[in-house]
Amino acid sequence: MLPILQIGPLALQTPGLILLFGLWFGLTLAEKLAQAEKKVDPNTIYNLALTGLLAGIVGARLFYVARFPDIFIRDPLSLFSPNTAMLDTIGGFVTGGLAALIYGQRKNLPLWLTMDAFTPALSVLLIAFGLAHFASGDAFGMPARLPWSVRLWGEYRHPTQLYETLLAAAVALIVWPRRGVMQPAGIRFLFFIALSAFARILVESFRADSALIFGSLRTAQAVAWIIMAISLGLASTRLRQPRDGHSMEN
Amino acid sequence: MRLNAQNFKWIQLVLLLLAAAWIAGTTLFTEPVEGGRVPSPRAGFPAPDFTLTTLKGDTVSLSDYRGKVVLLNFWAAWCPPCKAEMPAFEALQQAYQGEDLVILAVNTTYQDDLSAAKEFATSNGLTFPILLDLDGKVSNDYQILAMPGSFFIDRDGIIQEVIVGGPMSETLIQTQVRNLLAEVP
Numbered sequence: 001m002l003p004i005l006q007i008g009p010l011a012l013q014t015p016g017l018i019l020l021f022g023l024w025f026g027l028t029l030a031e032k033l034a035q036a037e038k039k040v041d042p043n044t045i046y047n048l049a050l051t052g053l054l055a056g057i058v059g060a061r062l063f064y065v066a067r068f069p070d071i072f073i074r075d076p077l078s079l080f081s082p083n084t085a086m087l088d089t090i091g092g093f094v095t096g097g098l099a100a101l102i103y104g105q106r107k108n109l110p111l112w113l114t115m116d117a118f119t120p121a122l123s124v125l126l127i128a129f130g131l132a133h134f135a136s137g138d139a140f141g142m143p144a145r146l147p148w149s150v151r152l153w154g155e156y157r158h159p160t161q162l163y164e165t166l167l168a169a170a171v172a173l174i175v176w177p178r179r180g181v182m183q184p185a186g187i188r189f190l191f192f193i194a195l196s197a198f199a200r201i202l203v204e205s206f207r208a209d210s211a212l213i214f215g216s217l218r219t220a221q222a223v224a225w226i227i228m229a230i231s232l233g234l235a236s237t238r239l240r241q242p243r244d245g246h247s248m249e250n
Numbered sequence: 251m252r253l254n255a256q257n258f259k260w261i262q263l264v265l266l267l268l269a270a271a272w273i274a275g276t277t278l279f280t281e282p283v284e285g286g287r288v289p290s291p292r293a294g295f296p297a298p299d300f301t302l303t304t305l306k307g308d309t310v311s312l313s314d315y316r317g318k319v320v321l322l323n324f325w326a327a328w329c330p331p332c333k334a335e336m337p338a339f340e341a342l343q344q345a346y347q348g349e350d351l352v353i354l355a356v357n358t359t360y361q362d363d364l365s366a367a368k369e370f371a372t373s374n375g376l377t378f379p380i381l382l383d384l385d386g387k388v389s390n391d392y393q394i395l396a397m398p399g400s401f402f403i404d405r406d407g408i409i410q411e412v413i414v415g416g417p418m419s420e421t422l423i424q425t426q427v428r429n430l431l432a433e434v435p
Contacts (some may be wrong), residue, residue, distance in 0.1 A: 003395070004396050004414060013414065056287045067425070067429070068424070068425045070420075071428070072421060074421075078419055081422065083413075083419070084412055085426065086422055086425060136292070142280075153288055153290055181281050181425060194265070200274060201273060203278060204364075205272070215363065216277055216282050218273075218276075221273045222273070228265070228266065228269060231263045233262075236258055239254060
């Protein structure tokens with residue numbers, strides 16, 4: 001566990017660095033794969049991600065400011081503060097998602113092919129999430145004395161962050177684009193979602209920080225099962241489409 | 251096997267049943283631990299409790315302030331950003347007098363100069379409690395690896411925000427505090 005990397009006077013948040021690296025590496029790989037597949041313009045991968053990301057950051061700050069206008073009026077320069085504590089997460093997701101949607105509509109991007117093109121980036125990002133959790137000590141496991149247990153928060157525990165990372169790597173391996181494999185558009189993305197949800201169901205059983213509903217049912221498992229059912233259902237309808245991703249776009 | 255809509259139907263069914271069986275099995279046969287029970291110095295977790303002595307010689311425990319919003323800060327007299335944010339804490343202390351806000355500034359005395367810390371607190375007219383971490387245990391519990399470090403703790407004793415490094419702007423401090431004070435006790 002290494003939550004903070006101290007370089008001289010700089011205190012860098014290791015989990016944030018891992019996520020940033022994961023995002024950059026994932027997008028670079030996705031761009032290269034899109035170039036090879038020639039289904040989606042590789043530039044749109046970066047542009048779409050950048051649009052969503054920038055709009056998300058701006059939206060997150062504006063939503064936060066809207067909650068405390070009198071404080072920000074006294075110190076307007078704080079609007080540009082790099083501190084991530086002054087961001088509204090939900091506001092950021094809403095704004096980023098809307099901006100990406102508008103960008104996609106304006107550029108007439110094919111939804112499923114674009115999601116497929118993004119899947120490698122999402123796969124890498126999910127691996128980075130596992131490593132970021134390991135660095136911060138979040139998403140920690142239940143106490144267990146196993147040869148592979150890690151000592152965390154005063155006890156030997158299941159290394160759930162490493163389970164999460166390994167399963168994310170396995171999912172990435174399964175859904176990674178392969179030459180000569182033709183699938184209807186959207187299948188890669190939907191399989192990625194379904195398998196990632198399945199992985200979450202498995203890992204959640206060993207976590208010690210689960211939120212519970214109906215007594216002892218882990219909320220994340222229930223939500224992941226529903227997501228898995230929806231994405232498999234959608235995949236089933238997509239599989240009835242022709243195999244050539246070029247010819248069957250929505 | 252070539253994947254088509256027909257054989258996928260079976261794969262889909264098997265996967266969903268397998269997942270449902272796993273959920274049912276682990277729900278019935280393992281003891282789930284609801285998040286938030288383990289005190290830990292991170293957002294979303296109960297703040298680890300401690301008892302320390304203040305510069306004035308009083309004894310203070312974090313748990314004494316359950317029901318109040320607590321701004322817990324770790325600082326040292328040798329740390330310029332720590333000292334830079336102290337006036338903002340004092341301004342906050344004055345502005346929110348009579349409200350459910352407590353500022354606790356833990357001096358990392360085990361690696362600081364106590365007389366320098368005393369001198370700083372006196373010359374800057376700090377009125378909130380300065381606690382002395384003489385053996386470093388509390389700093390260790392809060393995993394203070396870089397300074398300053400601040401924890402915004404809600405009325406239930408749950409850490410809602412952790413800020414590493416500084417100095418924090420007054421805007422950041424005030425918005426975080428007001429956010430927590432606005433929560434219904």
